[in-house]
Amino acid sequence: MKIGCPREIKNHEYRVGLTPAAVRAYVAAGHELFVEEGAGAGSGITDEEYVAAGATILATADEVWHEAEMIVKVKEPLAAEYSQMKEGQLVYTYFHFAAAEALLQACLERGITALAYETVKEADGSLPLLKPMSEVAGRMAPLMGAFYLSRPQGGRGTLPTGVPGVAPANILVIGGGVVGYNAARVASGLGARVMVLDVNQSRLEYLSHIMPANCFPLYSDAHSLEEGLRDADIVIGAVLIPGAKAPRLIRRDHLSLMRPGAVFVDVAIDQGGIAETSHPTTHSDPVFVVDNVIHYCVANMPGAYARTSTYSLSNYTTAYGLKLAARGVEACRGNAPLLGGLNVHRGKITCLPVAQAFGLEALYVDPEEALSL
Ligand SMILES: NC(=O)C1=CN([C@@H]2O[C@H](COP(=O)(O)OP(=O)(O)OC[C@H]3O[C@@H](n4cnc5c(N)ncnc54)[C@H](O)[C@@H]3O)[C@@H](O)[C@H]2O)C=CC1
Ligand SMILES: CC(=O)C(=O)O
């Protein structure tokens, strides 16, 4: 199969879909690889490394999109890329459709097959292609929170670590999955007093076994949420209902409970965010203030630490990508994890929570059935 990897064009997005090791694996499996000139530069990967691994370098994104039957990317296609997508093309990347109606319409109209990293789901319920970037964003979240908590950034001026004689910060993590665990781990390591809220009791049990004594996993309900918001210096949004729009757990009036100058890092922003007041921001303009609470809502957090993120993402995506490349979309037949990743195929929506997010149930077709369209 002809596989293409264009340069990412999102604001300060320095990741790239393929590492040289991934190129080598696809080439060894008999595929032809096309990488856009300079695509790896943001991650410290040169064109020469891709060529040594067996890829052909193409000068423009247009050529890559035109040549490839399968595109391997990181971020969702942006408006400038919609017209480059071609009918029947398999696009393997993050899409986060539930927060992106225009993108959904473009993918339906262009007739592409969208295989979304974020909904590939293993039998144990894990999301193996979301996990690596959730690990990065989760570990970043308390660090971003700590930065904006300083007075020059408009924050409360509490040093998260505390000092002898003065208490550390309180950090509230809402959602104790991959982002939540990683955020809580870093926050605990900083010495903060950490609360993690989740509704999954077995997850809470697990966290209570493995987390240190300054981390308190608690059941998430209206009461624990309000108590947590009242005390928090940093709040981290880490809730996910796979494929669906994030539940709006934090209402505008909740902000008045919070300490002035507190920081809210809404990692779940790529699925729409967990607060009524959240909207996506960029690395070049990451924060805004509502009711004295600093909101950090960057939808591509891992792009900032691109080298780590690119290598980690590619380590996970390549095994599934090789299966897709071997048989095209037919690789999804009978393969539950890949079927879970199928979001759009031949003008139909094949992920129910995505259809439900926009009242487009009429366009929904079961993914296995869609393969026979
Ligand atoms: N902004 C960015 O750059 C990035 C954003 N993300 C996003 O972060 C979000 C979280 O991802 P993961 O941690 O990997 O998901 P996950 O599925 O591992 O964890 C989500 C957790 O939320 C819990 N949850 C569900 N409803 C809840 C409620 N009402 N209250 C409390 N907890 C609840 C679940 O039980 C689960 O443990 C996703 O939207 C993901 O796309 C991930 C990476 C980068
Ligand atoms: C998961 C995601 O949205 C990201 O890594 O940017």
Ligand SMILES: [Mg+2]
């Ligand atoms: Mg994102």
